[in-house]
Amino acid sequence: MTSTALVYMMTPGLACFYGGLVESKNFLNQIFLSIVCMAIIPVQWCLFGYSFAFGPGNSVFGSFNYAALRSFGLNNFYGENSDPMNSLTIPSLTFVSFQCAFAIITAALISGSVVGRMKLIPYMIFVFLWSTFCYDPLARWVFSRQGWLNRMGTIDFAGGIVVHFASGISGLVAAIILGSRSHFDPDVLKTGQTHLPFTMLGTGMLWVGWMGFNGGSAVAANGIASLAIVNTNIAAASSMIMWIILDIIFGKVAGQNLGVVSIPGTCSATVVGLVVITPGAGYVQPGYALLIGLIGGCSIYLFLL
Template sequence: MAPAITLAAEAPKLSAANTGFMLICSALVMLMTPGLAFFYGGMVRVKSTLNMLMMSFISLGIVTVLWVLYGFSMAFGTDSGSLVGWNSDWVGLGNIGLTELWDGYTIPVFVFLVFQLMFAIITPALISGALADRVKFSAWALFIALWATVVYFPVAHWVWGAGGWAFELGVIDFAGGTAVHINAGAAALGVILVIGKRVGFKKDPMRPHSLPLVMLGAGLLWFGWFGFNAGSWLGNDDGVGALMFVNTQVATAAAVLGWLAYEKIRHGAFTTLGAASGAVAGLVAITPAGGAISPLGAIAVGVIAGVLCAMAVGLKYRFGYDDSLDVVGVHLVGGILGSLLIGFFATGKGQSDVAGLFYGGGLDQFWKQCAGVFGVLAYSLVVSAVLAFLLDKTMGMRVSEDDEVAGIDQAEHAETAYDFSGAGGGAAKTAVTAPVAAAASKKVDA
């Protein structure tokens, strides 16, 4: 009898369609960082607007350079002890072939690394919302560099890198519930526990100065998030990316409704800030789960996240930590919910055959999700607090109280977001118009 002939599997070939799709997704994820800047910038008082915009934009500069130098190697290089990766050929990205494919996929390594770069950029930018009004810009820039190096790059390896402990354990995180949102939310909590509260916290009104900017930012985030989520399947043609796209829309819509319903019952009004925050909560919660659950499950995840995150944002007043723009309440809580609910709603028909409790799979996946969630949470919380403490004791993390009260935009950037010197549509100043313009400027700057 002739021996059986085993045919070798055909090697993957570069796909122009998948490459183009992933480049578009990368651009969408990049857009999320300016979207976040507008979202946060509208939520602060007018005297902090530019500082919030800059705290996001500076991440585009710092993290990009670090990613080229060593970040990509640390996150996705050869595993070392299940904790960090390294590949000396990737340092500086000079030894990567233009058509070299990424690990069995049909896209070039350069496409994968730039897609992941955009994740690395937005994650520290998320932290900035918790620190509004009071952090030196130079200290923040150094914090980003240190945090990306010792927290984000290793955690990305844990969750997505071959050999990382969470990856090998089987923790499901489709697009960043643990690596991005829990990571950033825990870091935000660690830093604010070190640097303390804003001047006037729980005493002075600290309302958003521009809700239109908030809505614009939320819309850009929602739009860009389709690249963030659907792109994370790297262009595979098995339908999972399409499922993730649908679930992203469904869960976000459901979270908006859940947040607004809670807000109406609790506070008596449907607010634009609530709608924007609910959308972000839904986007956060579906990020880890959307490839493993059904659209009906996405509705459940969205509603749960919308209601519970709306409840969680008030915890800062009960426990006395000053999370300026609700990073802990939305990103940490939303990330935890989305990650843990996989253990209940996973259908076994999406990104893997793992089923959750409601689909006959028991609690095995739930416990794995718990390990990933609380492992990342604890590491990021502690290390971020240590970094903030060291920076505070050396260069100082906070601006002076006088600068905080007068306005961090002027103190740190020598600029203001709005120029009221030409109030009245550019009409010439007269004895009547000049006092009115001056009064308007003082009122907005207060």
């Protein structure tokens, strides 16, 4: 339940992170596009989302057996009322809520790709449909033991495919289809970045929330959860430090003076460290998490040169 609360906190954190990176005129729009996912997805998840992802069915799609979360009682435990991932002893409704938080943050990640280019109602419809036809099937394929990717031995501890790959590709496609924001607002390129304190605040909220995101994916209070939390922190820290070192040495990003560190870049590198460790957070040793974070921080710096 603690991990669930931490993951829910990631969506407001993401809203702040994104909001600080957009123009002042789009600040509230960006925050609202992220926050509104916290209203849309739980409704979809309750109606049929969870049932599609984790209910009885085939290797591709679930069913309506758990629609409206029926058949879930206070004494049901995960493994009795859904496909068991391990010998789990957590209440089924806790697992439902935890996975709902995953669905929320995944949909919210796309909001940064459509800010200033999509009206509210079409966006809300898009989020509902995207979660139904993109997220739910992917969650079943990878997270459910009935899923075909899971049966093939796919290793994804906390959502490298289901969360980051899905939202990243979808965000890219949405941005390409909608086109540049300059088409909607010719003056957008003349407006500098604002509200960077919100980006730093959002980074901190994401960092803390990610402990529950990765640690909770062990679905137990055990050594794997502890390993995932340690690795999450190490990867984020090493990625952030790598960016700072490279920025001080080269000072080329965003054209800043030599020795000046880019705040947006540092925050982005920290999030990259969190992202790259997610698929293997519960599988690798801390030393490898350190290396993964360093590679992540170096990679984003090179990409943004």
